[in-house]
Amino acid sequence: MNAIEIKGLCKSYNDFKLDNIDLVLPSGCIMGLVGENGAGKSTTIKLIMDAIKRDAGEVLVLGADNRSREFLSLKEDIGVVLDEAYFPEVLNARNVNSIMKNTYKNWNEKQFSEFLTRFSLPLKKQFKDYSRGMKMKLAMAVALSHDPKLLILDEATSGLDPMVRDEILDIFNDFTRDENHSVLLSSHIVSDLEKICDYIAFIHRGKLLFCKEKDRLLEEYGIVRMTKADFEGVPEEAVKGKKVTGFGVEALVLRDSVSSAFTVERAGIEDIILYIAKGDK
Amino acid sequence: MKGLLIKDFDTILKQLRIYLVLIAVMTFLPGFSMLTFAVVYVTMIPMTAIAYDERSKWDKLAAMMPYSAADVVLSKYVLGFLLVLGTGVFACFAQAVVGIFTHTALTGTFFTKLALVICFALVIESIELPVLIRFGVEKGRLLMILFMVLVGVGGATLIENITELLKSTEVRMAVPLAALGAAVVGALSALASIGLYKSKKE
Numbered sequence: 001m002n003a004i005e006i007k008g009l010c011k012s013y014n015d016f017k018l019d020n021i022d023l024v025l026p027s028g029c030i031m032g033l034v035g036e037n038g039a040g041k042s043t044t045i046k047l048i049m050d051a052i053k054r055d056a057g058e059v060l061v062l063g064a065d066n067r068s069r070e071f072l073s074l075k076e077d078i079g080v081v082l083d084e085a086y087f088p089e090v091l092n093a094r095n096v097n098s099i100m101k102n103t104y105k106n107w108n109e110k111q112f113s114e115f116l117t118r119f120s121l122p123l124k125k126q127f128k129d130y131s132r133g134m135k136m137k138l139a140m141a142v143a144l145s146h147d148p149k150l151l152i153l154d155e156a157t158s159g160l161d162p163m164v165r166d167e168i169l170d171i172f173n174d175f176t177r178d179e180n181h182s183v184l185l186s187s188h189i190v191s192d193l194e195k196i197c198d199y200i201a202f203i204h205r206g207k208l209l210f211c212k213e214k215d216r217l218l219e220e221y222g223i224v225r226m227t228k229a230d231f232e233g234v235p236e237e238a239v240k241g242k243k244v245t246g247f248g249v250e251a252l253v254l255r256d257s258v259s260s261a262f263t264v265e266r267a268g269i270e271d272i273i274l275y276i277a278k279g280d281k
Numbered sequence: 282m283k284g285l286l287i288k289d290f291d292t293i294l295k296q297l298r299i300y301l302v303l304i305a306v307m308t309f310l311p312g313f314s315m316l317t318f319a320v321v322y323v324t325m326i327p328m329t330a331i332a333y334d335e336r337s338k339w340d341k342l343a344a345m346m347p348y349s350a351a352d353v354v355l356s357k358y359v360l361g362f363l364l365v366l367g368t369g370v371f372a373c374f375a376q377a378v379v380g381i382f383t384h385t386a387l388t389g390t391f392f393t394k395l396a397l398v399i400c401f402a403l404v405i406e407s408i409e410l411p412v413l414i415r416f417g418v419e420k421g422r423l424l425m426i427l428f429m430v431l432v433g434v435g436g437a438t439l440i441e442n443i444t445e446l447l448k449s450t451e452v453r454m455a456v457p458l459a460a461l462g463a464a465v466v467g468a469l470s471a472l473a474s475i476g477l478y479k480s481k482k483e
Contacts, residue, residue: 088292095288
């Protein structure tokens, strides 16, 4: 079963359009949703959770239509961390425990307490005195403490220091050891996604430019650096983006379409995304 | 919905302790007007809970949890109604305590008047909540100030005339009628608020 299946998803605002998104997250996998600010990542996540109205398309989450009645109870199995929404600022972690205990049937107090200790979060400190990193860690602890099958995280690792980010990425890896568990993670920090994701979905200006297995992306694409004269020998269809400088040309190419006479270097996910987004600049 | 109520009560208890003490003190004061004021005053508390929700963008988070729009909206009604009824019950206790020292017992008229005031406060709550849910606390506050002026005038008139009204035999049906009226207004208001809340979905 797929954790998330999206077909032809569209949503228009006055100045922005999320256009015909098709995306599948298989169970047991981690998918990274990448894109610039305003690309449509948060809109996609809100549409997946049916928190905003879609204009067209279909969204299945854990096998159920997200507009069905069944989906409300299915939310028990989905842990969500949002970039910009928190608990009221006068509350503390102890209050959150009692709220969540009465919100989720599977709320695991012991696990929540363990996460608080692991993330060094104080029990009685009010959220208004929390740093952004602490707020994200608390949201993460909440999302993980009700036995979810699917985690959806919107910019959850931004604002966290590298040590904590690494620890959280390990938690996601542990989480997906169970083949029924999946993670959809949007982030600007491509290195994080490269480290843990099985799939990368790249949204650019409201359009999904690709949604592929990370390893396949790394196999398919490469970087060539050569003179302008040599570059003329590279087939046009192989070039997915290029940068022309005074020294020559640096380009993202499809490895299979380039002659073996050229040296093709490894392209990281960040390179692939930047070149594809910028095109011929 | 229980989780939503716990969140609101926790927020209120942390933020409005002095406000709640003030309301409790009012219920001990002699004379019915302060008691009326206390019961009506408490209807403002859900506004604070909504303001804290708005500031933290709680609604966006709640939309990710197993809560329907109806759960979120109705929790504010339950909060408001529990506070009004709780203040009414506390007022009985307070006036009974005062009666021990002043050697006066609570009369049937006291209970009738209190019941009418509670119904009046529930109607205020039912008018207030759709406005706050539709416009938010920032914009809704302006409309609420205008509304509270009208309530103040209405409340004063009610208190002035309530004793006279209750002398009339026909008006002894006032409490059941007022309770029915408050229930109908409350139900219509809640339905309207759920619709307004859903219409806010982008």
